Amino acid sequence: MDGTILVGIDGSVASRAAITWAIARAGDLETGVSLLSVVDDEWGTISDRDLAELRTDTERVATRELAFARGIADGVPVSATVEVGAPMLELAATASRHESVVIGSHKTGTFHGHALGSRGLQLAAVAPVPIAVVPVTSMKGRSGVVVGAGTAPGWIEAVRFAMGEAVRLGEPLTVLRSAQGVPFGEQALGSLLDAGDEAESSVDVMLHRSTAPAGEALANASHRAVLTISGRPTEHGARGYRPLGRTNSDLLMNVGGPVIIVPHLTGA
Numbered sequence: 001m002d003g004t005i006l007v008g009i010d011g012s013v014a015s016r017a018a019i020t021w022a023i024a025r026a027g028d029l030e031t032g033v034s035l036l037s038v039v040d041d042e043w044g045t046i047s048d049r050d051l052a053e054l055r056t057d058t059e060r061v062a063t064r065e066l067a068f069a070r071g072i073a074d075g076v077p078v079s080a081t082v083e084v085g086a087p088m089l090e091l092a093a094t095a096s097r098h099e100s101v102v103i104g105s106h107k108t109g110t111f112h113g114h115a116l117g118s119r120g121l122q123l124a125a126v127a128p129v130p131i132a133v134v135p136v137t138s139m140k141g142r143s144g145v146v147v148g149a150g151t152a153p154g155w156i157e158a159v160r161f162a163m164g165e166a167v168r169l170g171e172p173l174t175v176l177r178s179a180q181g182v183p184f185g186e187q188a189l190g191s192l193l194d195a196g197d198e199a200e201s202s203v204d205v206m207l208h209r210s211t212a213p214a215g216e217a218l219a220n221a222s223h224r225a226v227l228t229i230s231g232r233p234t235e236h237g238a239r240g241y242r243p244l245g246r247t248n249s250d251l252l253m254n255v256g257g258p259v260i261i262v263p264h265l266t267g268a
Contacts, residue, residue, distance in 0.1 A: 002097055002098065003031045004026070004033060004099060005025060005029075005034070006036055006097075006100070007033060007034070009062065009065045011037075012104065012106065013106070014106045014135070017104045018132075018134045019035065019068065019072075021258060023072060026076045027076050029099070029168070032079070033077070033078045034079050034098065036080075036081055036091060037059075037061055037065070037081075037082050038058075038082070038091070039054045039082065041054075058082050065080065066079075066080040088126075089126070091123055092123055092126040095127040096129065100132060101123065101127055101129060102131075103120065104135070105136070106135075120252040120259075121244060121252050121253065124232060124252060124261040125244050128234075129263070130262045131261045132258060132259065134258045142224060142225060142257060143224070143225070144171050145162055145165050145171050145174070145225060145229065146174045146176055146218065146221040146228045147159050147174070147230070148176055148177070148214055148230045148251075149175045150177075150247065157264035158231030158264060159231075160200075162175075162229040163205075165227055165260070166203045167200055169226055172203065172204040172206065173203050173206070174206045174207075174221070175206070176210055176218065177208075177214070178214040179209050179211050214250075215247040215249065215250025218247065218251045219250055220256070222259055223257060229259070230247060230248055230251055230259070230261055231261075231262050232244060232261050232262065232264070233264060234263045234264065248261055
């Protein structure tokens with residue numbers, strides 16, 4: 001792993017939102033950003049001539065987006081590459097060499113409107129590193145970092161990741177658990193606070209129980225939070241794949257602001 005942040009780009013407004021967000025985070029983490037543009041070969045069904053034309057167009061987009069990224073980088077190293085294949089699978093295959101992967105989302109969804117975020121679902125189900133989905137939306141008026149605390153083994157890892165992001169952003173942290181899950185207890189709270197380092201111990205941590213299902217509660221929170229985080233259990237030997245589950249699916253299909261899905265191991 002080289003520690004850089006990988007960003008999937010396609011020249012859209014959404015991918016520029018992802019680039020902008022990733023550069024800001026990379027600056028805080030003192031790392032670089034790698035842009036990846038993928039020529040979609042439609043599973044090998046298009047002709048060599050058409051593929052060559054698509055690659056030329058994609059390389060042109062990559063060059064333009066690299067110039068945009070470097071124009072706002074403020075010292076953050078930025079590079080760009082072009083690959084051929086299925087875009088989400090190429091991003092997932094490259095992900096293990098990076099600290100995280102970021103993609104943009106064209107719209108935000110709600111439980112009372114259109115369900116969106118299918119690309120995020122595809123990527124988050126297979127990538128072995130944290131996946132950030134950044135919708136095109138205003139960041140004004142937002143506050144706080146929100147993380148879902150599930151009941152599956154390893155949930156504390158997502159909370160620890162969220163504590164680090166709260167430190168980075170200078171925001172309070174809300175640990176959210178659905179009323180349908182196991183209640184918070186003194187032991188859970190103690191484990192959370194004891195796990196933090198000196199910087200994390202300064203974070204204002206609040207526990208909140210929601211009457212809504214976990215995915216809906218996190219999706220609703222994502223419309224107000226600076227960042228929303230959820231864990232994804234995975235297993236050794238499973239190459240990073242495990243079904244996302246209802247909570248993460250609902251969250252990503254109805255994302256209202258920047259969201260990170262954090263994989264964590266549950267078995268030896």
